[in-house]
Amino acid sequence: MTKMLKSLLTAVLLAAASFSAHAAPANLSHAPVDLTQDLVDYSSSDLFGSFTLAAGQQAGSGNNFFSDKFNFTLTGSTDLVGLATSLKPSVNSGLTLTGFSLNNASGVVFRGALDLVNYTAQDQAWVLSTNQTPLSAGAYFLQINGFVASPSGGSYSGNIAVSAVPEPETYGMYLLGLGVAGLVLRRRKPGA
């Protein structure tokens, strides 16, 4: 009798253990993509991610997550803007985007924000911009975080764009060149 009770108890415990193991959120992140060449050739690059749930994976914030990385290296002072969006007609459809950030090895450089002025909650547009503080040369990565909210999965899309910002040294060189040209002209005048 007690033996039976014992075996019953272990069975229950085992079931509970397997249940909790199943509840660990599934990591659906894509492999990092390098955008460096795109930024040189196109002054921009696309950001895409599509997700479907495999058998046994469940929709919802506690059940799965993704954290997609887009790497790139800048060679000079650069302005950068980024946008990521995903259509979400209702709470339990598509993806939920929870974050959009620009990072380097030492952490977050710029944090994106939900743009509810130009977009709606159904568009879920996250934007970030370096604005008045251009990025210096170096290695960076964009990170898009979220989870799959619907059993049928979802997709996000977006792009980043860059434009080179002349550095103070460049302006210095301009001025220097102008000065030299002026000097040359002055020196030539008396001789002519």
Added chain:
Amino acid sequence: MKKSLFINVAGLAMAAAVLSSNAVAAAVDISSVPSAVKLVDGGSLTFGDKFKNNQKSNFFNDVFTFDVKQLSDFSVVLTSQSTSALNGLNLTSFGMYGSASGAQIIGGTQELTGIRDKWTLSFASLAAGSYYLKVGGDIVSNSGATFTANGMLTPVISAVPEPGTYAMFIAGMGLMVFSLRRRQRRS
């Protein structure tokens, strides 16, 4: 004398170079070859295109094809973000067309233009068939640009029961009547 001649020639050459770079070249059609919308299991979709640097004023009409297998709701958001309104691309048209007829089924709605371009398009109860989306625009400056889109193609769950369902109803009703009769006979 020789030196000044050289300087003059050099100056002329430079002026010519500046002129030619400023000359308004005829806008070139840089549309990409039609490609398929990336449609994943579950019905979410993405598409987009990138344009290389040095294509100022050129224009495009990109086509993205897709197939609908059953009656579905379709919605998509198309965006392009630039560093300023003076560069990037300008999205000027967006529409959905039937592949067989080439006729436009619905046009998109332009919601933002300038530093951010945004168009949306949605269509409820799209019948099975082949369709394409056409994205028109032009390149604002000599820096390259990108547009992207995402959306959903969701099957419409039909509210009308299928013939099989009716058969089940009738079978169930028959069984109920049968069991009631048996009970009545017993009592």
